[in-house]
Amino acid sequence: MTPSPPPPPVIRPLWVALGFVLTGLGFVGLILPGLPGTVWFVLAAGAFARGNPKWEAWLLSRPVVGGLVRDFREGRGMPLRAKWLACTCIALAVAWSLTRIPVLAGQVAWVLVALAGILYITLWIPTRRP
Template sequence: MPPPSPWTKPRTKPLWVALGFVLTGLGFAGLVLPAFPGTIFFVLAAAAFAKGDPRWEAWLLARPVVGELVRDYREGRGMPLRAKWIACTSIALAVSLSLGRIPVLAGQVAWVLVGLAGIGFITLWVPTKRSPTSRSQG
């Protein structure tokens, strides 16, 4: 039997819980700030809470919007189409509005490429979650 990981020893559990709260805060910021991802921080927070204290993981999963996002990710269901549109539009707007603040052309090109990479990831890599009504009609 392999030795226990140093990351799951009892003395590290409070660190995992603290990290979970930091990531949860970033996740909530991502729900209200355009072009700032929220879901990934909630997914990471749930993983940190799972290592630190499963009660906090259960608390996070019980949150109305957050719990559904994390469960959908864990189960490979993806994002609703509306959320994909909002995310891609937010990225495009954030990149467009901030281009004037980048004085160097190479920086502007890099920023546009980062935005396009984010949009490409969302549209091509993240599965589209089917709504319950579309499943029953098909």
């Protein structure tokens, strides 16, 4: 696969700004259950790669974050414990917030979104064994 050409110099600062926003969302996702942090970090690394490779290298050098992004890029998947934790957090977040949705159709849609996330994690993301 050939790498895409670099964006015009005028757009690069926008990619870097987007990378910082996505990195912030990633850190919030590490703290809050129900918000996946890894997805945001992977997107941030992609944005930084288009804007300024120095910031991509900075993100990849972070102790926890860098490993998550590298594992995703190399197709290694998630450890089994992380999969259990992610699925449990999704289930707990949905169960906690379900009573706050007043319409039955909204509740059903919310449960379906949660089930789709759990199915994605369990079926499509490879399990990395120690």
